[in-house]
Amino acid sequence: MATNEVNGHKTNGVNETATKHDFSSLKVNQSRLLDAIHTGCKFGADHRYGDDPTETGMARLSLNDADKQIRDWFTATAESLGCKVTFDQMGNQFAIRAGKNKTAPPIMMGSHLDTQPTGGRYDGILGVNSGLEVLKVLHENNFETEGSVGVVNWTNEEGARFPMMAVSSGVWAEAVPLETAWNLAEVSPREDGQRRTMKQELERIGYLGTQPASYKAFPMAAHFEVHIEQGPILEAEKRRVGIVKGVQAFKWFEITVKGRDTHAGTTPFSARMDSMLCAAKLIVESNKVAKKLGGLATTGILTGLPGSINTMAHTVTFTLDIRHTEDEKLAEVEKECRAEFARISREESEKGCQVEWQELVDSPAVIFHPDCIAAVEASAKEICQELPMTADDGQLWKYMISGAGHDSCYTNRRCPTSMIFTSTREGISHNPQEYCSPEDCAIGAQVLLGAVLRYDRSRVEQGDLK
Ligand SMILES: [Zn+2]
Numbered sequence: 355m356a357t358n359e360v361n362g363h364k365t366n367g368v369n370e371t372a373t374k375h376d377f378s379s380l381k382v383n384q385s386r387l388l389d390a391i392h393t394g395c396k397f398g399a400d401h402r403y404g405d406d407p408t409e410t411g412m413a414r415l416s417l418n419d420a421d422k423q424i425r426d427w428f429t430a431t432a433e434s435l436g437c438k439v440t441f442d443q444m445g446n447q448f449a450i451r452a453g454k455n456k457t458a459p460p461i462m463m464g465s466h467l468d469t470q471p472t473g474g475r476y477d478g479i480l481g482v483n484s485g486l487e488v489l490k491v492l493h494e495n496n497f498e499t500e501g502s503v504g505v506v507n508w509t510n511e512e513g514a515r516f517p518m519m520a521v522s523s524g525v526w527a528e529a530v531p532l533e534t535a536w537n538l539a540e541v542s543p544r545e546d547g548q549r550r551t552m553k554q555e556l557e558r559i560g561y562l563g564t565q566p567a568s569y570k571a572f573p574m575a576a577h578f579e580v581h582i583e584q585g586p587i588l589e590a591e592k593r594r595v596g597i598v599k600g601v602q603a604f605k606w607f608e609i610t611v612k613g614r615d616t617h618a619g620t621t622p623f624s625a626r627m628d629s630m631l632c633a634a635k636l637i638v639e640s641n642k643v644a645k646k647l648g649g650l651a652t653t654g655i656l657t658g659l660p661g662s663i664n665t666m667a668h669t670v671t672f673t674l675d676i677r678h679t680e681d682e683k684l685a686e687v688e689k690e691c692r693a694e695f696a697r698i699s700r701e702e703s704e705k706g707c708q709v710e711w712q713e714l715v716d717s718p719a720v721i722f723h724p725d726c727i728a729a730v731e732a733s734a735k736e737i738c739q740e741l742p743m744t745a746d747d748g749q750l751w752k753y754m755i756s757g758a759g760h761d762s763c764y765t766n767r768r769c770p771t772s773m774i775f776t777s778t779r780e781g782i783s784h785n786p787q788e789y790c791s792p793e794d795c796a797i798g799a800q801v802l803l804g805a806v807l808r809y810d811r812s813r814v815e816q817g818d819l820k
Pocket residue numbers: 466477478511581
C-alpha cells in the first residue's frame with residue numbers, strides 16, 4: 355500500500371521505497387561530523403553556559419573576523435576533499451566535487467555559517483557541516499556521483515548584522531539587487547560612529563568575489579538544506595526527521611510612532627502625545643490580531659527618542675514581524691493591524707500620534723519542489739527504519755512547514771529545493787543553549803546523503819546529464 359501511495363506521486367524516479375542501493379552502505383561518521391561542528395565553532399564562540407568546551411553559544415556575525423576565519427576553514431576543508439572552491443560578489447562560497455558529468459549544474463547542499471549575536475552552534479552550522487560530511491563520505495569511498503555535488507555557504511543569512519535576512523541567496527536568485535545588498539549598513543555603528551556596508555566588509559575580509567552573484571552565472575541542479583527545526587514539535591512528538599514541504603509566509607516592518615516630547619511632571623494625560631504608550635498599545639494589538647487569525651506577531655526591537663526618564667518620547671520605532679502559513683491570511687493580519695494601529699493612534703492616545711509603516715521584507719509562503727521532497731522522503735523513511743521507535747504512532751518522520759525563513763526560500767525560486775529538519779532541544783534557537791544531539795545531527799546528515807544521491811541518480815533517468 356505504501357508503495358502504491360508513493361508511486362501515485364511519482365515524478366522522476368526518486369520515490370522508490372526502501373530498496374537497497376549501491377549507496378545504502380555509505381554512512382556518515384557521527385563523531386567526525388560533531389568534531390567538525392565544534393572545531394569550526396572555535397571561531398566566534400561566546401556566551402559560555404557550562405564547563406564543557408562545547409558549552410558556549412556563538413557570536414559570529416556576518417563578515418566579522420571570526421566569519422573570515424570560518425570561511426578560510428571551509429575552503430581548506432573542501433579543498434582537502436578535492437573540491438574546487440569559489441566565491442561570488444556576495445561572498446557566497448561554493449565547493450564543488452566533480453561528478454562523472456563535470457559540466458551540468460551541481461546539486462548543492464547549503465546553509466550558512468553566520469550566527470545571531472547570541473546564537474547557538476547548530477543554526478546554519480549543522481547544514482553546512484552536514485554537506486561537508488556528505489562530501490567526506492563520498493571522498494573516502496571514492497564514490498563517483500553522476501553529476502557534480504557541492505556545498506554552499508550563504509553570506510549573512512541571519513540578517514543580524516546587515517539587516518536583510520538571506521540577502522545573499524536573494525541576490526543569487528536575482529530577487530534582491532546587488533547594489534541594495536552591497537549598500538546595506540550594519541545595524542550597530544563602530545566605535546567611531548560609522549556603520550560599514552556589506553561591500554566594505556566583504557572587501558575588508560577578502561571575500562568580495564568577481565564571480566557574478568547570480569543563478570545564471572552559477573546554476574544549481576537542486577538545493578538541499580539540513581537545518582535544526584528551531585521549534586519544539588519533533589522533540590515533543592519523539593520524532594527524528596522533518597520532511598519540510600514549505601515555509602510559512604512572513605513580513606517585516608519598521609513602525610514609526612510620532613508624538614511630542616513634553617515634561618513628564620507638568621503634562622497632564624489629556625495633553626499628551628505619548629508615542630511610547632501608543633507603541634505599547636500597538637504591539638499588544640498586533641499580538642491580539644495575529645492570535646485571532648492563527649498567525650504570529652513579534653516585536654524584537656523598540657527604541658524611543660530622545661531617551662530621557664522624565665520626558666515623553668517624541669518618536670518611537672519598533673519592528674513588527676508577522677507570519678502565517680497562508681499568504682491570504684498573512685495579508686489579513688497586516689490589513690487588520692494597519693486599521694487597528696490607525697484607530698488606536700487616533701482614538702486611544704490622548705491627543706493622538708502618527709503611525710508610519712515601512713516594509714522591510716516580504717517573503718511569501720514557499721512550496722518546495724516535489725522531486726526534492728520525494729528524495730528526502732525516500733531517504734528519511736529508509737533511515738528511520740533502522741532507528742529505535744520512540745513516536746507513539748510509530749512514525750519517526752513528519753511532514754512540516756518551516757516557521758522560519760531560510761536560504762532555501764530563495765533557491766527554490768531558481769532550482770528544485772527542499773529541506774530536512776532535525777530535532778531541537780526544547781525548540782530553543784537563536785540562543786547560546788541551542789542544542790541538537792550528536793545522534794540527531796548525524797541523522798540529518800545521513801538523510802541528506804541519501805536524498806542527494808537519489809536525486810543524482812534520477813538525473814540520469816531524466817536525461818538531465820546529457
Ligand atoms: Zn539558519
